Amino acid sequence: MDNLWPFKFPKPVKITGRSSTITNAFVTSIIPLAEPTEDEVEHALEKLGMTRATCVCAYCGGKFSEWDHLRPLVKDKRPTGFISEIRNLVPACGKCNQSKGNKDWRVWIESSAKGSPRSREVEDLNQRIQRLEDYERWGSPERVVFEDIVGAEDWRRYWAECESLHSRMRDVQCLSDIIRDRVVRSRRGS
Ligand SMILES: [Zn+2]
Secondary structure: OHHHOOOOOOOOOOHHHHHHHHHHHHHHOOOOEOOOOHHHHHHHHHHOOOOOOOOEOOOOOOEOOEEEEOOOOEEOOEEOOEOEOHHHEEEEOHHHHHHHOOOOHHHHHOOOOOOOOOOOOOOOHHHHHHHHHHHHHHHOOOEOOHHHHHOHHHHHHHHHHHHHHHHHHHHHHHHHHHHHHHHHHHHHHO
């Protein structure tokens, strides 16, 4: 009955609720994108036992909708060093991509996390895991050590800028709360 109820009330929005978007932008904006050729994409699919025509989610076999970074680009609010390149990408479905997030794929796939292939009782899971492990071995994705390339000083400065933006957001959130509160009270009084 409840999930048939058509009315959904919008959730309250907070400026600080956008914090992870800011952190993600700081990380992903410095990660190089190595765009693959069509041949490279086909070769990668072949390694996963797929073709262009039979491309499905590598984690669960569901309908393909996007490419997912097998090894996450972000961990603990910092870049892991892995980049956007075909050897670190696998076809995925929206359900898996959302559920996996920045988790290690091997841990996530067999975890009871909501939406994980194990929790959805996906068929032939061991075979899928095996294939992904083979893919990982074949690809051995590049890993960049940002701090060594950029230099300690600029690296430190960059993350200090990130923290400073977060701190500004928290300040502005206080003002936002005050303004909202005033508006709410003015309505009740009216
Ligand atoms: Zn999937």
